Amino acid sequence: MTVDPADVRIFDRETIRTFQAEIRVQNPTSLSPSARRALRQFGKPILSSRLVGGLYRGAEFVQFLLIGGFAIAWTGLPRTPVSLVLGLAALAFLTVAVADILHSYDPPKLRSRWQQLGRIGTAIVLSTCLLALVWSVLGFVDPWFWVASYLPLALSTALPFRALVGASIRRWTRNGVIERRVVLVGGGGAAETFIRQLEREPDSDIRICGIFDDRDDRRSPPIVAGYPKLGSIGELAEFVQLAKIDMLVVTLPLKAERRILSILKTLWILPIDIRLAASSATMNFRARRSRVGGVEMLDVVDRPMTDWDAIVKRLFDVVVGSVALVVLSPILVGTAIAIKLDTPGPVFFRQKRHGFNNETINVWKFRSLRHDMADPTAKKLVTRNDPRVTRVGRFIRRSSIDELPQLFNVLTGELSLVGPRPHAVHAVSSENETFLEIVDGYLGRHKVKPGVTGWAQVKGWRGEIDRGEKLQRRFEHDLYYIENWSLLLDVYILAVTPISLVRPQGAY
Structure with missing residues (x-):
């Protein structure tokens, strides 16, 4: 849970530990008829507004390069030195960078009618004049004459194109091509206040998909401001998974701090952004703030990897x-040949394991157990000198060669190279406890795709789980990876994985 106790006063470390100790994963429940009807509306693919902003950033960089090329041809320069071509690339990059600093690629600005025109115009003028000054110092061929041709061409091309793109994005937003899907937790007056505030932003990309609340119809009406109550909070996780929800907004009065914390301790395992609607006059939270569709929010949990990440x-x-x-x-x-010669049976073994967002996936491995003693549900963990393990299986398990076929799972998108290791759906410890019983909030490790290797594995937490402490330490390392992910961290984990295999503690 990415809640910083320094940012949120009520979330001190002792409170977080207390509430996490109370987390219990509920049994999956069937969705209500109204929720199933709502799901039928969310079958079509959608675009993220942040993804569109990134794509447009790249398109505009190419646009400025082309404009520079036309400007060079227009000035009739007898030659195009390499330094001038590099200068064009620098000009395009600087223009996009200044536009980014001015928030010109933020989704609300891209949807605006006039704000984005002023910002991109300012970016073009500032970057062009700055580089012209640098070029004159470096002795480029008549930079000010060239700027006089580039600047009007860039403005006369970029501004109409921006207006056209803004109109298109607004249309796509109204038609649901670009949207962020949101569910509300908590109905009643607070939810209605939030919805009315959101309706004041006609070009918002927020789409409210429904309301979930445990309270009865008297305290939480079945319909609030035209949006139906789709079920209880216990049904929310399944709905989020099926409807591809982007954000969850808690619309309870902020003075109900204990109830909000009770809800958050259940929902933080979901791989989505979680926000609190800051619509209360008496606000006891001091969290990071953001705006969603023009409505002020308190940021509680951020999705680990979104859009370009x-x-x-x-x-x-x-x-x-x-x-x-x-x-x-x-x-x-x-390895395939050795397995085939060692014992009868197939070369590969498939096992159902937990994937991203708690979905069930089939993971490929080399078979390391005798075929007649296979345990596809992992009801019994492999232990030292386990008679089920073949001679070849013992070697490939200790060296983790049995995991290499999972590279096929990586290419099909079920696994990542690096991430929390996927555990079998019905896995139990040596003490016959399920992993859900051992670790509170265990499903929180599935907020990202599982991996062939991971932070816990390179830190020595792999192999047999004969004590609950081992699974707890794995879980803590998995959460560290999720909250601190970067591409460099992935590269580091892949680099040290072979070294960690030299010390295969607990791998039998």
């Missing part, structure tokens, strides 16, 4: 995973 991580997985398959192919083929 998710795209970069996926590209990293595909590229590095493909290279790893090619490089490791001799080991894969040799």
